[in-house]
Amino acid sequence: MLQPLIYDIGSPGRMGVNLPECDVPKVELPAALMREELPLPEVGEVQVVRHFVKLSKLNYSIDQGLYPLGSCTMKYNPKINEDAARLPGFAQLHPLTDESGSQGALFLMHELQQWLGEISGFEAVSLTPAAGAQGEFAGILMIRQYHIDRGEGQRDLILVPNSAHGTNPATVTMAGMEVLELPSNNKGNVDMDALHAACEGELRDRIAGMMITVPSTLGLFEETILEVIATVHDAGGLMYMDGANMNALMAAVKPGALGFDVMHYNLHKTFSTPHGGGGPGSGAVGVNEKLAPYLPGPIVEIVEDGTADREEPVGATYQVARNARSNDGRPNGSPLQTSAGEAVEPPLYGFVMPEKSIGRMKAFHGNFGMHLRAYAYIRVYGDSGIRDVTRYAVLNANYLRAKLMQTYKVPYPRYCGHEFVLEGHFDDAEDVHALDISKRLMDYGFHPPTNYFPLIVPEALLIEPTETETKADLDEFVAAMERIAEEARDDPELLRNAPHTAPVRRLDEVRAAKELVLCCAPAKAAASV
Amino acid sequence: MSYIPHTAMETQQMLAEIGVDAIDELFRAVPPTHRFPKLDLPPPMSEMEVAAEMLAISEANDHAQDFAIFRGAGAYHHFIPTVVNHMLLRGEFYTAYTPYQPEISQGTLQATYEYQSMMCALTGMDAANASHYDGATSLAEAVTVALEVARHRRKKVILSHAIHPQYREVARTYHRGRDIRIIGDRGRGEIVDLMEMLDENTAMLAVQYPDFFGQIDDMTALADAVHEAGALLVMVANPMALSIFKSPGELGADIVVGEGQPMGVPLGFGGPYLGYFAIRQKYVRRIAGRIIGETLDADGKRAFVMTLRPREQDIKRERASSNICTNQGLMALSASVYMTLMGKNGLRKVGELNYHKAHYAANEISRLDGYSVDMSKPFFNEFVVACPRPIADINKALLEQGIIGGYDLGQHYFHLEDRMLLCVTEMNAKDEIDRLVEILGGLN
Numbered sequence: 001m002l003q004p005l006i007y008d009i010g011s012p013g014r015m016g017v018n019l020p021e022c023d024v025p026k027v028e029l030p031a032a033l034m035r036e037e038l039p040l041p042e043v044g045e046v047q048v049v050r051h052f053v054k055l056s057k058l059n060y061s062i063d064q065g066l067y068p069l070g071s072c073t074m075k076y077n078p079k080i081n082e083d084a085a086r087l088p089g090f091a092q093l094h095p096l097t098d099e100s101g102s103q104g105a106l107f108l109m110h111e112l113q114q115w116l117g118e119i120s121g122f123e124a125v126s127l128t129p130a131a132g133a134q135g136e137f138a139g140i141l142m143i144r145q146y147h148i149d150r151g152e153g154q155r156d157l158i159l160v161p162n163s164a165h166g167t168n169p170a171t172v173t174m175a176g177m178e179v180l181e182l183p184s185n186n187k188g189n190v191d192m193d194a195l196h197a198a199c200e201g202e203l204r205d206r207i208a209g210m211m212i213t214v215p216s217t218l219g220l221f222e223e224t225i226l227e228v229i230a231t232v233h234d235a236g237g238l239m240y241m242d243g244a245n246m247n248a249l250m251a252a253v254k255p256g257a258l259g260f261d262v263m264h265y266n267l268h269k270t271f272s273t274p275h276g277g278g279g280p281g282s283g284a285v286g287v288n289e290k291l292a293p294y295l296p297g298p299i300v301e302i303v304e305d306g307t308a309d310r311e312e313p314v315g316a317t318y319q320v321a322r323n324a325r326s327n328d329g330r331p332n333g334s335p336l337q338t339s340a341g342e343a344v345e346p347p348l349y350g351f352v353m354p355e356k357s358i359g360r361m362k363a364f365h366g367n368f369g370m371h372l373r374a375y376a377y378i379r380v381y382g383d384s385g386i387r388d389v390t391r392y393a394v395l396n397a398n399y400l401r402a403k404l405m406q407t408y409k410v411p412y413p414r415y416c417g418h419e420f421v422l423e424g425h426f427d428d429a430e431d432v433h434a435l436d437i438s439k440r441l442m443d444y445g446f447h448p449p450t451n452y453f454p455l456i457v458p459e460a461l462l463i464e465p466t467e468t469e470t471k472a473d474l475d476e477f478v479a480a481m482e483r484i485a486e487e488a489r490d491d492p493e494l495l496r497n498a499p500h501t502a503p504v505r506r507l508d509e510v511r512a513a514k515e516l517v518l519c520c521a522p523a524k525a526a527a528s529v
Numbered sequence: 530m531s532y533i534p535h536t537a538m539e540t541q542q543m544l545a546e547i548g549v550d551a552i553d554e555l556f557r558a559v560p561p562t563h564r565f566p567k568l569d570l571p572p573p574m575s576e577m578e579v580a581a582e583m584l585a586i587s588e589a590n591d592h593a594q595d596f597a598i599f600r601g602a603g604a605y606h607h608f609i610p611t612v613v614n615h616m617l618l619r620g621e622f623y624t625a626y627t628p629y630q631p632e633i634s635q636g637t638l639q640a641t642y643e644y645q646s647m648m649c650a651l652t653g654m655d656a657a658n659a660s661h662y663d664g665a666t667s668l669a670e671a672v673t674v675a676l677e678v679a680r681h682r683r684k685k686v687i688l689s690h691a692i693h694p695q696y697r698e699v700a701r702t703y704h705r706g707r708d709i710r711i712i713g714d715r716g717r718g719e720i721v722d723l724m725e726m727l728d729e730n731t732a733m734l735a736v737q738y739p740d741f742f743g744q745i746d747d748m749t750a751l752a753d754a755v756h757e758a759g760a761l762l763v764m765v766a767n768p769m770a771l772s773i774f775k776s777p778g779e780l781g782a783d784i785v786v787g788e789g790q791p792m793g794v795p796l797g798f799g800g801p802y803l804g805y806f807a808i809r810q811k812y813v814r815r816i817a818g819r820i821i822g823e824t825l826d827a828d829g830k831r832a833f834v835m836t837l838r839p840r841e842q843d844i845k846r847e848r849a850s851s852n853i854c855t856n857q858g859l860m861a862l863s864a865s866v867y868m869t870l871m872g873k874n875g876l877r878k879v880g881e882l883n884y885h886k887a888h889y890a891a892n893e894i895s896r897l898d899g900y901s902v903d904m905s906k907p908f909f910n911e912f913v914v915a916c917p918r919p920i921a922d923i924n925k926a927l928l929e930q931g932i933i934g935g936y937d938l939g940q941h942y943f944h945l946e947d948r949m950l951l952c953v954t955e956m957n958a959k960d961e962i963d964r965l966v967e968i969l970g971g972l973n
Contacts, residue, residue, distance in 0.1 A: 003639065035773065039873070051869070059635070093593075095800075144706060275623075278626065280858070363603055364603075415558070512822040516837075
């Protein structure tokens with residue numbers, strides 16, 4: 001069952017790839033600088049393919065079934081997006097290509113900036129952050145610089161509800177600021193008394209802003225959101241929205257219109273770019289006009305207007321033929337025709353560093369491969385489809401919630417957004433915990449929900465089905481959860497020893513941390529200590 | 530409805546189960562004044578139309594299938610064996626997420642563990658994490674580790690000016706909120722100059738290997754001086770160069786970071802790439818991000834799991850040293866498959882091809898009237914050429930002949946006006962190099 005380590009299946013001298021002979025005269029290698037050891041595996045192509053195919057089969061993935069990992073939005077990743085990302089014009093485009101030679105990529109990024117701004121009601125968008133956590137970091141750095149530029153550099157406190165993702169408080173610390181944690185009330189909203197006390201008390205002049213997830217990590221839309229925003233704004237703070245849960249909001253509400261000053265998007269959640277076994281993500285940030293000059297750069301702007309009378313929004317169709325290539329592969333530069341037959345010159349796109357930018361978050365221009373997938377995704381759904389994404393995500397979550405409420409404790413008696421929390425324990429089966437339920441779900445062929453988060457619900461199971469699951473899939477999940485609830489009473493050991501059908505059983509995590517074996521032994525040969 | 534599978538009847542049944550008449554009713558908590566705004570987006574499109582549009586947009590770019598590329602500067606055009614893409618396209622890998630549930634994630638976990646191992650092998654370090662966003666953010670995270678190791682008592686960070694300019698910018702962005710000083714941008718960037726900047730307030734010194742100009746310095750004296758000052762030596766290394774050159778571990782580095790893109794990740798207009806991060810055993814608990822360790826399951830079978838979890842943001846919250854969560858896992862898988870295929874012998878051969886071809890090109894160009902090549906130090910696959918005309922003019926002329934020329938160094942280094950950084954890899958056949966030399970010769 002177990003796959004051996006790649007170092008254990010090689011033979012000296014074997015190679016997995018054929019390489020061409022050197023076609024230039026060789027020069028002498030500088031002996032003093034050369035390494036002697038290079039302890040890499042020695043395996044053939046067939047062994048490599050089988051090794052990774054076997055490894056892949058030890059994984060659970062969205063392509064196999066429901067993956068209701070709360071706050072991660074594990075929706076179907078459209079295959080067409082993978083094809084698009086592998087087109088040579090994208091995959092083989094050097095990031096430092098002259099702007100005249102990357103107009104297609106720049107056009108695409110510009111459109112995506114516009115669309116993301118439109119979806120969430122923001123003035124400007126930067127696509128550069130590599131993941132949600134980096135988007136958060138950019139947002140808090142912008143807030144910090146905004147206050148410094150207004151002579152209010154003493155504002156160093158960021159309010160964070162206790163239901164927040166761990167990234168929020170960690171981000172605040174990275175930005176050199178301090179967290180002021182706020183409690184939640186029994187309806188899952190921010191405790192308004194605590195918020196008023198913080199914003200109107202002696203710390204008022206130190207309030208830099210607030211980070212809040214909408215809907216919250218409990219899957220609940222903050223009922224007092226307008227009052228929360230007004231309270232923080234009155235104290236001179238800015239509002240940051242953690243956009244991890246944007247799948248519940250598209251065409252339902254625009255965060256910018258509610259009064260948020262800045263938010264990040266997770267293109268790998270809401271806009272279907274694959275999670276890749278841990279990444280890559282993409283954490284674009286949107287801002288209102290106050291923060292637009294501070295955006296991390298570069299962003300894409302039209303640097304020279306075209307002659308086309310550009311109706312918003314416009315597809316790329318006319319952009320394209322301009323660059324249709326002649327046989328030698330180079331652009332022929334001929335202007336394009338509109339449908340009316342007139343020749344038009346499209347605008348020229350370029351990278352621009354915003355005026356007071358907090359700087360670069362990473363080299364080059366963000367995870368472009370994720371931008372183009374998000375572009376294709378929005379293009380497929382269009383205006384009406386994007387609206388449906390949110391509507392059906394919320395429908396699926398509420399359906400599961402309604403069904404599971406019959407068997408499990410569900411705190412907070414309100415409709416949820418795109419996800420909801422269950423309490424994973426039973427009064428008459430005290431030895432069974434949320435983790436046991438999760439592990440047993442694997443035996444029924446499902447990925448477990450998020451465990452023990454948010455921290456404010458005991459034995460939390462955070463469930464997010466997403467819009468791409470059928471009613472039948474959801475019903476099967478409900479049936480499994482109901483069976484598990486029975487098993488918890490009848491045979492708790494079955495749960496506590498689960499999973500029984502996975503490639504491995506529960507792991508000794510203490511041993512892993514104590515012995516700290518982080519590297520195959522043969523690879524260590526090169527280390528010189 | 531594209532990827533939404535609901536039929537009208539199913540929707541009705543689900544609404545009935547919930548006890549509402551319409552989906553709209555589920556949004557009651559949203560303030561009515563702001564509920565259901567219209568979105569000004571284009572109309573939906575079929576898969577056929579989207580495929581055509583994506584192709585058309587992509588072809589509006591000057592890409593490596595149509596052009597010969599002699600540009601590197603942090604992003605490299607290397608051969609990627611086809612097996613890499615086939616493995617990456619397995620949905621079991623790319624449609625899974627962070628292996629929070631190890632029992633059903635052993636594929637990702639073992640592949641990542643093997644990636645960590647191969648990065649240790651290349652760098653000569655004891656441990657590597659599962660990835661950072663890119664080479665630049667890996668460097669920024671190395672600064673955090675060095676500050677932590679010094680318990681924030683040392684406030685000076687030296688970044689050699691021969692480190693990629695964008696990497697230094699990113700390190701500055703990351704540490705804007707801290708009371709530290711980042712220096713090293715000025716001066717000749719020679720090793721002796723860097724050594725003079727060291728003092729008891731220095732937390733770390735970072736150099737690039739080979740440096741941004743493609744050159745390789747002897748680091749031994751530098752490593753001693755850095756350690757004597759009680760600071761950490763961080764090396765930003767091109768992993769492809771490590772196929773033939775001494776490992777940073779041998780040279781005395783404490784932390785090795787860099788861009789893993791050259792190993793199996795396509796140019797992709799700059800991302801997603803792969804920040805790798807490797808470190809000596811004694812600092813391993815300071816490492817940020819995911820890290821995979823070996824352990825046993827309840828039956829005593831070997832298995833892998835994310836370990837040292839208490840350092841991470843979801844557990845340590847505001848006391849975590851980094852907020853990283855999602856990383857570049859799939860790119861680490863690319864590098865893992867790539868390194869496995871190449872192996873000990875193939876990777877060395879690729880490294881040598883790069884070395885020989887770059888030296889052939891450098892020698893040929895150095896014979897041209899009006900050009901000179903800086904061969905004062907050993908170099909790998911990039912080198913600096915002083916040109917008789919502005920680089921923009923030269924690149925324009927090259928582009929007309931189907932060649933993407935070198936990187937214009939004058940954009941970042943005012944003293945390097947009219948100098949281009951040329952990159953030659955195994956992808957540049959001899960006739961391509963000869964064509965480049967010939968065109969350059971006509972532009973003097």
